[in-house]
Amino acid sequence: MSAPSELLVLDRVSLHFGGLAAITDLSLSVREGEILAVIGPNGAGKTSMLNLVTRVFDPSGGRILFRGRDISRLPRAAIASLGIARTFQNIELFEAASVLDNLLLGRHRFGAGAWWQQLLRTPGLVAIEEAHRARVEEVIEFLDLSPWRRASVATLPYGVRKVVELGRALCAEPALLFLDEPASGLNPEETRDLGFWIEDIRSELGITVVMIEHDMGLVGAVADRVICMAQGRVLAQGSAAEVQADPEVVAAYLGT
Amino acid sequence: MRFDYLTSYRQDFALLRHPADRAAYGMLAAALLAAPMVVSAYGLGELSYVLILCIAAMGLMVLTGFTGQVSLGHASFVAIGAYGHAYALSQGVPFILSLPLAAGLAALAGLAVGVPAIRVSGLYLAMVTLAFAIVVEQLAGMWRAVTGGYMGLAVPPPELFGLPLGGATGFYYACLAVTAMVLIGLVNLMRSGIGRAFRGVRDSEAAAHALGIRVRAVRIAAFGLSAGITGLAGGLMAHHLGYLTPDAFSLVLSLDLVLMVVIGGLGSLRGAILGAVLISMLPNAVAALKAILPDSLARQSGLELFVSGLILVLFVLFEPQGLNGRWLKLRLLVETFPLYRRDTFRRQKSYMRSERNR
Numbered sequence: 001m002s003a004p005s006e007l008l009v010l011d012r013v014s015l016h017f018g019g020l021a022a023i024t025d026l027s028l029s030v031r032e033g034e035i036l037a038v039i040g041p042n043g044a045g046k047t048s049m050l051n052l053v054t055r056v057f058d059p060s061g062g063r064i065l066f067r068g069r070d071i072s073r074l075p076r077a078a079i080a081s082l083g084i085a086r087t088f089q090n091i092e093l094f095e096a097a098s099v100l101d102n103l104l105l106g107r108h109r110f111g112a113g114a115w116w117q118q119l120l121r122t123p124g125l126v127a128i129e130e131a132h133r134a135r136v137e138e139v140i141e142f143l144d145l146s147p148w149r150r151a152s153v154a155t156l157p158y159g160v161r162k163v164v165e166l167g168r169a170l171c172a173e174p175a176l177l178f179l180d181e182p183a184s185g186l187n188p189e190e191t192r193d194l195g196f197w198i199e200d201i202r203s204e205l206g207i208t209v210v211m212i213e214h215d216m217g218l219v220g221a222v223a224d225r226v227i228c229m230a231q232g233r234v235l236a237q238g239s240a241a242e243v244q245a246d247p248e249v250v251a252a253y254l255g256t
Numbered sequence: 257m258r259f260d261y262l263t264s265y266r267q268d269f270a271l272l273r274h275p276a277d278r279a280a281y282g283m284l285a286a287a288l289l290a291a292p293m294v295v296s297a298y299g300l301g302e303l304s305y306v307l308i309l310c311i312a313a314m315g316l317m318v319l320t321g322f323t324g325q326v327s328l329g330h331a332s333f334v335a336i337g338a339y340g341h342a343y344a345l346s347q348g349v350p351f352i353l354s355l356p357l358a359a360g361l362a363a364l365a366g367l368a369v370g371v372p373a374i375r376v377s378g379l380y381l382a383m384v385t386l387a388f389a390i391v392v393e394q395l396a397g398m399w400r401a402v403t404g405g406y407m408g409l410a411v412p413p414p415e416l417f418g419l420p421l422g423g424a425t426g427f428y429y430a431c432l433a434v435t436a437m438v439l440i441g442l443v444n445l446m447r448s449g450i451g452r453a454f455r456g457v458r459d460s461e462a463a464a465h466a467l468g469i470r471v472r473a474v475r476i477a478a479f480g481l482s483a484g485i486t487g488l489a490g491g492l493m494a495h496h497l498g499y500l501t502p503d504a505f506s507l508v509l510s511l512d513l514v515l516m517v518v519i520g521g522l523g524s525l526r527g528a529i530l531g532a533v534l535i536s537m538l539p540n541a542v543a544a545l546k547a548i549l550p551d552s553l554a555r556q557s558g559l560e561l562f563v564s565g566l567i568l569v570l571f572v573l574f575e576p577q578g579l580n581g582r583w584l585k586l587r588l589l590v591e592t593f594p595l596y597r598r599d600t601f602r603r604q605k606s607y608m609r610s611e612r613n614r
């Protein structure tokens with residue numbers, strides 16, 4: 001039912017936590033190849049929307065269509081294999097593992113050989129590992145992570161962790177990438193780098209990007225389209241300038 | 257000071273990349289192989305026992321160190337392996353089949369514990385595994401037809417293709433071979449996809465799910481694998497004991513295993529081995545200590561328990577990475593001398609994680 005250019009469609013989706021309605025009748029769509037920014041005051045339901053798409057929560061109602069197929073009842077681990085990747089607002093890295101292992105885990109969905117191949121480390125398995133490693137190295141190069149390759153995540157500064165998390169999502173070679181507040185906690189220089197990377201992710205890697213972000217500088221610089229959410233609904237959408245000028249949006253931000 | 261210059265990923269995959277490492281591990285292997293020529297029969301028996309504990313500790317390490325699931329009941333899998341193996345032997349199953357069979361039985365039991373265990377973690381998981389161990393210990397006491405109950409069960413001496421392994425040397429080599437196979441197999445698994453998935457589940461479930469890891473399946477599989485390896489140790493333990501009674505597999509053994517993996521350093525197979533070696537030397541060390549302590553102290557009961565508790569506390573306080581962490585630091589110190597920085601291993605402050613945003 002969705003037009004071919006629509007990669008992801010949320011169709012009157014809602015989510016309740018007990019009595020609290022985090023999301024009510026939310027409808028929006030993500031177009032193939034765009035960079036979409038989702039903004040909104042704290043508690044607007046932005047992260048909840050992402051958690052619905054990635055099946056962390058069961059929606060209380062509505063449909064979520066990815067490439068026209070309803071994914072709202074799939075098991076949580078099946079989302080990655082559709083080509084949907086994400087980062088987390090509060091960084092969810094594998095702390096005690098090295099950067100390399102974190103990135104290699106990003107490739108989990110492509111398989112890592114049968115258990116007996118792993119047990120015996122057969123030549124076939126070494127070839128699989130080599131192929132994964134080569135793809136991981138491409139991401140390391142793309143994001144300038146080579147100084148940290150072997151470092152344990154627990155020893156990394158905050159800004160680098162955010163980049164590692166982005167890298168891990170890229171290793172999954174997604175078609176659709178969700179970034180939950182990628183610039184929060186970054187200094188202006190790191191934020192500028194991030195902006196360039198996001199543009200390259202779309203133009204060079206051909207990945208559709210949805211980023212939840214508060215930094216309007218970054219949003220204005222990279223987003224093709226902006227959706228503003230408040231209280232679990234879409235308040236306004238359009239270009240960054242249009243959305244920022246919308247009186248309802250201004251009111252929603254002032255109201256919090 | 258030494259720098260690595262790698263020209264292929266394959267070089268990077270090599271476990272022992274440096275000649276010095278190869279020499280050190282080669283010497284260790286040679287010493288272990290040559291031990292029967294110099295060590296007495298009694299000494300070999302003790303060495304075999306250390307190797308068995310190494311296997312059991314590696315089994316627990318897979319679970320606790322790599323997937324972060326606590327078990328206070330691993331003695332039960334040792335028991336299942338031991339009784340299973342002894343029973344199968346008494347029914348005429350050959351040693352070479354009976355040992356993997358016993359490990360398989362323990363693995364099945366592990367899967368059975370793992371299924372309810374995925375719903376709980378931390379303290380509750382510790383309780384579930386503890387309860388299971390108590391049930392198994394009771395069962396071993398009651399089910400006389402198979403286990404001989406509290407009267408005990410004599411274990412037939414091991415034989416390999418008709419050759420007796422009953423002598424200290426033969427059994428020592430059998431233990432050494434099994435230890436080596438388990439170690440190599442686990443090293444391979446833990447540096448491949450399965451090991452990465454284990455660590456992923458341990459460090460962040462949310463991220464593991466998002467990357468397509470079936471978290472529950474991984475958790476249960478880890479229980480099965482861990483129990484299977486521990487059961488394998490149990491099978492060998494049966495021969496070491498010679499005569500099985502339920503009290504050989506009590507809570508004390510479970511706690512010793514936990515001590516080994518924690519003191520050794522969670523998340524490292526080398527740690528499991530270092531921990532097993534250290535803890536198995538403890539009784540002897542305490543005996544030596546008693547000789548030099550004043551009589552009033554030396555005659556206190558529970559001195560051993562006190563010493564192991566003290567060691568645990570000291571490690572948790574001063575070296576949370578365990579013996580393995582200490583080892584890595586020493587090695588780095590030697591390799592990078594004189595450029596070693598004390599802070600290389602310091603963790604950055606950890607950042608708040610809130611539940612709701614998962």
Ligand SMILES: Nc1ncnc2c1ncn2[C@@H]1O[C@H](COP(=O)(O)OP(=O)(O)OP(=O)(O)O)[C@@H](O)[C@H]1O
Pocket residue numbers: 017020021022040041042043044045046047048049089611612613
């Ligand atoms: N697991 C949960 N259980 C109960 N309530 C929740 C849960 N997750 C989110 N909520 C509630 O849902 C609402 C939307 O939260 P959400 O995290 O989606 O907001 P957000 O737009 O991402 O905000 P922020 O900008 O602070 O990240 C909030 O009122 C929040 O308290």
Ligand SMILES: [Mg+2]
Pocket residue numbers: 046047048089613
């Ligand atoms: Mg949020």
